[in-house]
Amino acid sequence: MLESTSNPDPRPRLRRLARRWRQWAAFWHRDLGYFFTGTVLVYAVSGLALNHVDHWNPNFVITRRELILPLPTDPGLITQAMVTQALGRAGITDAYRGHDFPSARKLKVFTQEGAVLVNLETGEGQYESSRRRPVFYQLNWLHLHPRSWWRAFSDGFCLALIVIPLTGLVLSRSRHGFRRRGVWLVLAGIGIPALLLALG
Numbered sequence: 001m002l003e004s005t006s007n008p009d010p011r012p013r014l015r016r017l018a019r020r021w022r023q024w025a026a027f028w029h030r031d032l033g034y035f036f037t038g039t040v041l042v043y044a045v046s047g048l049a050l051n052h053v054d055h056w057n058p059n060f061v062i063t064r065r066e067l068i069l070p071l072p073t074d075p076g077l078i079t080q081a082m083v084t085q086a087l088g089r090a091g092i093t094d095a096y097r098g099h100d101f102p103s104a105r106k107l108k109v110f111t112q113e114g115a116v117l118v119n120l121e122t123g124e125g126q127y128e129s130s131r132r133r134p135v136f137y138q139l140n141w142l143h144l145h146p147r148s149w150w151r152a153f154s155d156g157f158c159l160a161l162i163v164i165p166l167t168g169l170v171l172s173r174s175r176h177g178f179r180r181r182g183v184w185l186v187l188a189g190i191g192i193p194a195l196l197l198a199l200g
Contacts, residue, residue: 025167032160039157046143049136059137060130067092069118069125075101083109092116092127 049058069086071078084096087109094111102108102117107125109116114129146154169178169186176182 022170025170028163029167029171032164036157036160039153042139042142043157046136046139049140050143057133059133059140061133063114063129063131065127067116067125067127068123069107069116070123071107071118071120073120075104075107075120078107083107087111087116090127094129 046058052058067090069083069090071082071086078099080096080099083099087094087096092111094113097110097112099107099109105120107116107118107120109118111129113131114127116125116127118125142150169182172178172182178186
């Protein structure tokens with residue numbers, strides 16, 4: 001009588017493979033998250049700033065103030081020395097760069113950090129200056145101008161943003177894992193942009 005041979009149970013081997021995969025997923029999820037923490041902050045902070053560009057200037061601090069520049073009403077009589085002296089009396093310490101006449105009644109003076117527009121008939125003018133907004137200017141520059149090595153680094157960051165959530169799906173096996181609570185959160189996160197696209 002021939003002895004019956006049963007096939008070995010594949011489940012222990014599959015469990016070992018699944019455990020090993022979760023270990024590797026945890027490794028990549030953790031270490032990529034650590035490595036790209038700074039890059040996430042760069043894009044998150046600059047993204048928030050650029051999202052609200054209609055409400056503020058994320059790159060420059062704009063300053064405006066009214067002033068009086070007593071100058072001749074005839075543009076032909078106005079010299080550089082007169083303009084620089086008038087700027088000094090008005091408290092403008094920016095270095096003079098030049099001036100021109102947009103019209104017969106208007107004088108525009110260019111300074112190192114801004115410009116002054118003056119009504120020659122009244123002497124009334126407005127000084128507008130701009131300076132780089134600390135931190136935000138630099139972060140926005142990185143966000144909007146990927147060049148040379150930073151472009152390659154940003155591409156690696158984009159790939160990591162694919163790996164991190166995919167590996168995160170398999171980390172938890174509890175009631176908070178992907179198969180229970182997680183799947184609904186994933187569907188909600190996908191559904192919101194999908195709904196906006198459908199309505200747009």
